[in-house]
Amino acid sequence: MRKKQYLKKYARTRQWFNNIVNIGLTPELSFEEARRVRILNVMAMMGLLISTTFVIIHFSNDRVTLGLLNVVTMLSTGTIIIANYKKRYYFGQVAVSIALTFVFTSTSLLYHDGMEFYLLLLTALMATIMKGTWFLRTLSIINCVIFLVLIKRSAEFYTPTPGNIYFINLVLLVMFYLVFFRYSGKINRLYLANIEERNHQLRQQQARLIEQTEELEISNRKLAVLNSTKEKLFSILAHDVRSPIAGLKTSLDLLNEKALSRETFTELSHELSSQLNELQDSMDNLLKWSNRQMTGMELQPQKIMIEPLIADTIGLLQYNLANKNINVNISIETDATIYADPDHIKLVMRNLISNAIKFSYAGNEIDLLVEHKDSLIHFSVIDKGIGMKKDLIEKLFNEADVTSQRGTSNEKGTGMGLKISREFAVKNGGDILIYCEPGSGCTFTLTIPVAVTNPIELAGLSADNDSLKS
Numbered sequence: 001m002r003k004k005q006y007l008k009k010y011a012r013t014r015q016w017f018n019n020i021v022n023i024g025l026t027p028e029l030s031f032e033e034a035r036r037v038r039i040l041n042v043m044a045m046m047g048l049l050i051s052t053t054f055v056i057i058h059f060s061n062d063r064v065t066l067g068l069l070n071v072v073t074m075l076s077t078g079t080i081i082i083a084n085y086k087k088r089y090y091f092g093q094v095a096v097s098i099a100l101t102f103v104f105t106s107t108s109l110l111y112h113d114g115m116e117f118y119l120l121l122l123t124a125l126m127a128t129i130m131k132g133t134w135f136l137r138t139l140s141i142i143n144c145v146i147f148l149v150l151i152k153r154s155a156e157f158y159t160p161t162p163g164n165i166y167f168i169n170l171v172l173l174v175m176f177y178l179v180f181f182r183y184s185g186k187i188n189r190l191y192l193a194n195i196e197e198r199n200h201q202l203r204q205q206q207a208r209l210i211e212q213t214e215e216l217e218i219s220n221r222k223l224a225v226l227n228s229t230k231e232k233l234f235s236i237l238a239h240d241v242r243s244p245i246a247g248l249k250t251s252l253d254l255l256n257e258k259a260l261s262r263e264t265f266t267e268l269s270h271e272l273s274s275q276l277n278e279l280q281d282s283m284d285n286l287l288k289w290s291n292r293q294m295t296g297m298e299l300q301p302q303k304i305m306i307e308p309l310i311a312d313t314i315g316l317l318q319y320n321l322a323n324k325n326i327n328v329n330i331s332i333e334t335d336a337t338i339y340a341d342p343d344h345i346k347l348v349m350r351n352l353i354s355n356a357i358k359f360s361y362a363g364n365e366i367d368l369l370v371e372h373k374d375s376l377i378h379f380s381v382i383d384k385g386i387g388m389k390k391d392l393i394e395k396l397f398n399e400a401d402v403t404s405q406r407g408t409s410n411e412k413g414t415g416m417g418l419k420i421s422r423e424f425a426v427k428n429g430g431d432i433l434i435y436c437e438p439g440s441g442c443t444f445t446l447t448i449p450v451a452v453t454n455p456i457e458l459a460g461l462s463a464d465n466d467s468l469k470s
Contacts, residue, residue, distance in 0.1 A: 020045055024084030031194075035187050037084050039129050040093070042183050043176070047077035050172060066111060073103050093130045097122065097139055101146075108150050114169040116150040119143040121176055129184070273319065299341050299427055303451040306336040306345075306370060306377060313349040317357065324362045324409060328353075334372040339451040344424040348432075351417040352381040352444045358407035359385035359442070372450065376430065379446040388436040396434070421446075 024037050051073040058067035076099030083092025100122050108116035126140040314321075314328060321328065338345070356366045360383045367382040386408060396418050422432045429449045436442040 020081070023081055024087060024089065026087070031191055033089070035184075035191065036129050036131070037089060038187060039184055040080055040125075041084060042179065043125065044077040044080045044096070046176065046179060048074060048081070051077060066107065066113075069103050069107050072099055076100055076103075090131055090133070093126075094135065097126055097130070097136060101139060101143055105146050105150070113165050114167075114173070116147050117170065117173050118176075119147045119150075121173060123147075299344075301339055301341050301428065303337055303339055304342050304345070306338050306379065306448075307332055309342065309345055309349060310368060310370075310379075313346060313353055316350060317353055320354065320357045324357060324360065324364075326357055326360055326362070327365045328368060329365055330368045332370040334370065334377075336370050336372060336377045337451040338377050338448045340428040340430070340448050341424075344428055345446075345448065348421040348424050348446055349379070351421045352379075352432075352446060355417060355444070356381045356383035356385070356442070358411045359383060359405075361385060361408050375450050375452075376447045377450055379448065380443055381445075382441065382443045384441040387438040387440050388434075388442055389438050390436075393434055393436055 021038050021041050023041055025034055029037070051070050054070045055067050055074060058064075058070060076096045079099075080092035080096045083089065083095065101119070104115045104118045104122065107113055108119075120143075123140045123143045126136045126143075130136050310330065310332075314330075353366070353368070360366060364384050367380075369378075369380040369382065371378045371380070392405075418432070425432050425446055425448070430447040433445040433447065434442065435445075
């Protein structure tokens with residue numbers, strides 16, 4: 001119970017002390033100005049208490065003159081607290097400096113009571129704490145001169161005060177110095193800690209700003225790529241996609257108007273069918289790309305056999321193969337089961353095989369090879385077509401470079417097929433590898449994780465795929 005009461009009294013005393021110390025502080029003050037106000041408030045509070053005590057002692061002992069001088073000290077120290085409260089900081093510093101110079105000089109001259117040493121304390125305050133104006137600097141020099149004169153004097157106008165007063169004054173002087181230096185050091189340490197904290201916050205803000213700037217630059221680059229791709233897509237829609245539709249419409253109109261015989265229309269239908277197949281592939285790729293841009297790719301992986309996917313893809317491209325008289329040789333070295341999104345893998349296979357047909361010569365062969373390597377299934381599409389140069393290979397997966405070459409039979413494309421295929425492959429934990437020789441054909445290999453059922457194997461597979469991507 002007593003401990004709680006003591007703690008409450010201590011808290012109230014500390015609050016009272018802090019209220020006095022912070023008199024005159026405002027958020028607008030700089031650290032140096034706030035430091036000055038706090039230290040002067042502490043020194044003034046001590047001076048007010050001590051001078052009030054000495055006023056009572058000297059008047060009680062009929063030392064009226066000395067008592068009156070202590071009244072001046074009491075009023076001047078009170079003045080600086082009031083001046084700080086009124087936000088008239090410099091006025092309070094000047095007033096207390098003049099008053100205390102007068103009092104310390106007078107009491108030391110008249111009573112030889114050790115107050116000349118207080119001139120040095122006042123000089124230290126003016127030099128380190130108070131505002132550095134020409135007036136206060138001049139007054140501090142005068143105080144030093146007066147101090148040197150007073151310690152050399154040999155006579156007093158009045159009877160010296162008792163020795164105990166001299167000793168008490170010197171003890172109080174030491175106490176003032178200790179409080180001054182200790183409290184000043186405490187404020188400086190708080191200031192340094194505050195500066196360090198602010199520097200830490202600034203470093204964090206700078207790091208966040210750098211990170212945001214980098215993210216903004218990445219976003220700007222992505223936006224530039226998207227704008228470039230959008231312009232390319234609009235060009236494709238305006239020209240390549242419209243052409244087969246316009247040709248089909250014209251042929252149908254001529255047929256309906258009987259300006260075109262059925263025999264001639266039949267001959268044209270083969271070319272139109274080829275163009276429509278190309279259009280279907282192009283539209284499928286464009287729609288997949290647009291959906292990815294707007295909603296992202298929804299991955300729905302599952303365990304699937306790769307052989308049926310190959311058969312379905314060959315069936316879809318049968319007309320393209322027959323049109324160029326291209327044979328497909330399928331070699332499956334393993335009963336491969338993969339873990340991936342079947343719709344994604346179908347699109348990738350169709351793009352790779354369609355690309356091989358496009359750049360193969362009529363009468364060539366295309367080899368499809370399925371191999372099991374480590375934790376991945378390798379699906380390779382090998383053609384013996386025109387091949388590709390190294391610089392063109394480097395542009396294939398570049399988002400900013402949407403280009404398309406015509407095939408060996410002048411087939412068109414959008415240039416988006418391989419880009420979308422690579423993204424779908426990576427999304428499913430695999431990749432697309434390319435090996436080409438100009439004039440000798442190309443090998444495009446899709447890698448896809450093997451389907452596993454054991455959780456331990458699955459964890460190992462995930463680690464293998466992460467290392468592959470890195």
